[in-house]
Amino acid sequence: xxxxxxxxxxLLELVRLDGADHTVxxxxxxxxxxxxxxxxVPDTDRQNIAPSLPPESPDAARRRMLAVAAVRRxxxxxx
Numbered sequence: 881x882x883x884x885x886x887x888x889x890x891l892l893e894l895v896r897l898d899g900a901d902h903t904v905x906x907x908x909x910x911x912x913x914x915x916x917x918x919x920x921v922p923d924t925d926r927q928n929i930a931p932s933l934p935p936e937s938p939d940a941a942r943r944r945m946l947a948v949a950a951v952r953r954x955x956x957x958x959x
Contacts, residue, residue, distance in 0.1 A: 881905070881916060881929070883905075883907035883909065883910060883912050883914070884912065884914050885907065885910050885912040885914075886907060886909055886910040886912065888907050888908070888909040888910065890907065890908040890909055891905045891906065891907060891908065891929045892905065892906045892907075892908055892929070893905055893929050894906060894913075902915040903915060903916075905929070
């Protein structure tokens with residue numbers, strides 16, 4: 881499987897939030913997000929796909945997003 885934008889085979893499989901969600905991949909070279917048609921990925925293509933991290937609890941994810949938002953609100957001189 882390859883990135884639809886840059887044709888790279890270095891992909892990251894993202895975590896599904898719900899079991900019914902489609903699998904989404906992020907290209908590790910250009911950052912493009914895409915969801916291919918639901919099909920089994922051949923083992924030869926799997927070797928370049930990094931597994932996703934285990935899902936976090938909703939509270940842990942919310943705390944992490946609040947921390948990221950706080951850093952982004954700081955003036956550039958404070959970083």
